[in-house]
Amino acid sequence: MDILASHGSILVMIAAVVGFFMAWGIGANDVANAMGTSVGSKALTIKQAIIIAMVFEFAGAYLAGGEVTSTIRKGIIDPSYFTAIPEQLVFGMIAALLAAATWLLIASILGWPVSTTHSIVGAIIGFAAIGVSPDTVAWGKVLGIVGSWIITPLISGVIAFIIFNSAQKLIFDTEKPLDNAKRYVPFYMFLAGFVLSLVTIKKGLKHIGLDNIDLGIVSFELDGAGGYYLAVIVAVIVALIGKFFITRLRFEQDADKSAHYANVEKVFATLMVVTACCMAFAHGSNDVANAIGPLAAVVSIIDNGGEIVKKSPLVWWILPLGGLGIVAGLAIFGHRVIATIGKGITHLTPSRGFAAELAAACTVVIASGAGLPISTTQTLVGAVLGVGMARGIAAINLSVVRNIVVSWVITLPVGAGLSILIFWTLRSIFT
Amino acid sequence: MASNSILGVFAKSPLKPLEKHIRKVSKCSNHLVPFFAAVVENDWSTAGKIRTKISKLEHECDELKRQLRLELPGGLFMPVDRADLLELLTQQDKIANKAKDIAGRIIGRKLVIPAELQQEFTEYVVRCIDAIEKAAEAINELDSLLETGFRGREVEIVEKMIHQLDEIEDDTDLLQISIRKNLLAIEDSLKPVDVMFLYQIIEWVGDLADLAERVGARLEILLARK
Numbered sequence: 001m002d003i004l005a006s007h008g009s010i011l012v013m014i015a016a017v018v019g020f021f022m023a024w025g026i027g028a029n030d031v032a033n034a035m036g037t038s039v040g041s042k043a044l045t046i047k048q049a050i051i052i053a054m055v056f057e058f059a060g061a062y063l064a065g066g067e068v069t070s071t072i073r074k075g076i077i078d079p080s081y082f083t084a085i086p087e088q089l090v091f092g093m094i095a096a097l098l099a100a101a102t103w104l105l106i107a108s109i110l111g112w113p114v115s116t117t118h119s120i121v122g123a124i125i126g127f128a129a130i131g132v133s134p135d136t137v138a139w140g141k142v143l144g145i146v147g148s149w150i151i152t153p154l155i156s157g158v159i160a161f162i163i164f165n166s167a168q169k170l171i172f173d174t175e176k177p178l179d180n181a182k183r184y185v186p187f188y189m190f191l192a193g194f195v196l197s198l199v200t201i202k203k204g205l206k207h208i209g210l211d212n213i214d215l216g217i218v219s220f221e222l223d224g225a226g227g228y229y230l231a232v233i234v235a236v237i238v239a240l241i242g243k244f245f246i247t248r249l250r251f252e253q254d255a256d257k258s259a260h261y262a263n264v265e266k267v268f269a270t271l272m273v274v275t276a277c278c279m280a281f282a283h284g285s286n287d288v289a290n291a292i293g294p295l296a297a298v299v300s301i302i303d304n305g306g307e308i309v310k311k312s313p314l315v316w317w318i319l320p321l322g323g324l325g326i327v328a329g330l331a332i333f334g335h336r337v338i339a340t341i342g343k344g345i346t347h348l349t350p351s352r353g354f355a356a357e358l359a360a361a362c363t364v365v366i367a368s369g370a371g372l373p374i375s376t377t378q379t380l381v382g383a384v385l386g387v388g389m390a391r392g393i394a395a396i397n398l399s400v401v402r403n404i405v406v407s408w409v410i411t412l413p414v415g416a417g418l419s420i421l422i423f424w425t426l427r428s429i430f431t
Numbered sequence: 432m433a434s435n436s437i438l439g440v441f442a443k444s445p446l447k448p449l450e451k452h453i454r455k456v457s458k459c460s461n462h463l464v465p466f467f468a469a470v471v472e473n474d475w476s477t478a479g480k481i482r483t484k485i486s487k488l489e490h491e492c493d494e495l496k497r498q499l500r501l502e503l504p505g506g507l508f509m510p511v512d513r514a515d516l517l518e519l520l521t522q523q524d525k526i527a528n529k530a531k532d533i534a535g536r537i538i539g540r541k542l543v544i545p546a547e548l549q550q551e552f553t554e555y556v557v558r559c560i561d562a563i564e565k566a567a568e569a570i571n572e573l574d575s576l577l578e579t580g581f582r583g584r585e586v587e588i589v590e591k592m593i594h595q596l597d598e599i600e601d602d603t604d605l606l607q608i609s610i611r612k613n614l615l616a617i618e619d620s621l622k623p624v625d626v627m628f629l630y631q632i633i634e635w636v637g638d639l640a641d642l643a644e645r646v647g648a649r650l651e652i653l654l655a656r657k
Contacts, residue, residue: 395445
């Protein structure tokens with residue numbers, strides 16, 4: 001107890017710094033997941049991608065990042081075991097952050113794709129189960145989280161399959177693909193806008209203290225039907241903006257068939273920009289929690305004088321700190337990561353990329369709404385495989401898929417091991 | 432910084448190199464038209480030059496073929512069957528080989544096409560090359576097929592092309608029969624060994640169309656596996 005009292009502010013400082021470091025790592029490491037496909041398919045330039053990623057990652061983190069945060073903070077560990085030893089929990093959370101961030105850094109340098117979600121969850125389980133006692137881990141919850149890592153790629157694969165097939169039926173496999181593309185692409189934009197705004201409204205705005213939005217003429221009860229109406233309105237606005245850009249497109253007036261599909265792809269490129277925004281938003285909303293969840297836990301314990309409260313609101317500065325961390329990571333390393341991608345893939349046309357991205361974004365957003373910390377990378381891989389199943393991608397390298405899966409599995413024990421070491425070090429320093 | 436995970440998932444598309452390959456094959460066999468024109472004129476130096484071009488192109492086709500085979504490791508997940516794709520590639524490559532053989536044999540034996548057959552023979556060569564062009568056209572639809580997920584309207588377009596290819600091949604068969612008949616009528620006035628080789632050349636030129644048709648058939652099989 002006295003440790004927390006005497007070193008409280010220092011511990012919060014350390015936690016904040018490490019949390020920022022973790023968020024920075026997430027921004028640097030995962031930026032490609034969100035923006036890579038759009039840059040690779042030439043729908044966006046690198047500069048545009050970075051700017052969009054910054055805006056939407058931050059928005060996602062700030063507006064919809066609260067729900068997963070509480071799961072990371074409270075779900076994995078059973079807090080009742082820590083009531084007598086709250087300082088252990090504080091050390092543990094700092095250790096978990098530092099371990100996960102270090103592992104991200106190492107993996108990034110070595111060029112291994114790791115999941116930020118896996119590393120933080122592994123690290124938290126590690127210090128709690130080994131450092132304290134296996135009873136402290138809420139194994140039921142953990143099983144649910146790990147189960148979601150298997151289920152979410154499946155879900156996003158199925159969604160991607162359906163989206164891609166619908167695009168085939170409505171647009172590509174018709175007499176006049178171009179006219180149909182102009183007609184139907186705004187609907188996909190509507191869908192993207194709807195899912196995103198709905199989750200933001202239902203799950204996010206409460207965390208920043210908005211209960212209803214009053215437009216003077218009408219007021220929307222966010223929890224009730226008003227939330228849906230508002231989401232529809234936002235989606236319509238997104239679709240209209242998209243339509244405006246589509247009408248401004250210049251098409252090659254060539255009767256040649258190959259130019260035909262090239263024009264269709266141009267229409268899809270505008271859609272790709274929308275889905276890239278969705279992806280960045282979804283990523284921000286889901287992954288920011290990996291950095292700020294443990295931080296929020298530390299802050300709440302210290303603020304409450306060592307008491308572990310069941311429900312405490314997020315302190316105001318935590319979400320923006322996470323958001324800023326991600327943006328900083330993006331700004332510093334983002335363009336380098338994206339540059340390598342832009343050269344790397346050209347085999348992903350907008351029409352295929354959008355299906356994968358939209359599906360992944362929807363899945364992440366829905367899961368974030370349910371408060372599950374899922375891996376963004378995983379949903380995207382699942383979605384890509386889904387498009388592949390729909391015979392939409394020329395070639396998918398299964399050995400790379402296998403390596404990715406292996407790196408996910410390795411991340412858990414490594415994250416756990418690192419966090420145990422750091423936890424013991426911290427404990428010996430402060431006690 | 433991180434070489435990213437998700438993007439390594441996309442392997443190089445096997446369809447583009449396949450299209451490139453058939454285009455080169457078609458370019459290679461197209462040289463047979465000026466080649467035979469030079470042979471008819473008895474202009475052996477030009478014919479020799481063209482033959483060198485043909486064998487250079489054939490070599491390039493082989494290079495592409497090798498590269499594509501290496502680019503298709505076992506762990507690829509593709510919308511079309513890997514074995515079908517490789518089989519298609521093999522068939523395509525045979526066309527270039529055949530073109531090279533024809534040019535080589537003619538040059539090697541300084542084989543002259545008899546004046547009575549010249550006009551018909553030229554027509555025959557052109558028609559066989561048409562078949563190759565048609566096959567190349569069908570293969571070049573692979574990209575659009577990918578766009579439509581190998582289903583629906585686009586498949587019908589390709590089916591139609593393959594059907595046209597079959598018709599062209601039928602034409603070449605008829606031409607071949609007529610040329611053989613006309614050769615039979617004049618063969619007593621020619622050197623017996625030359626006649627033997629003329630029959631062989633007629634056969635080989637016909638093989639060009641046959642092989643083109645087989646490329647079409649392979650493409651059909653590839654599309655039939657839903």
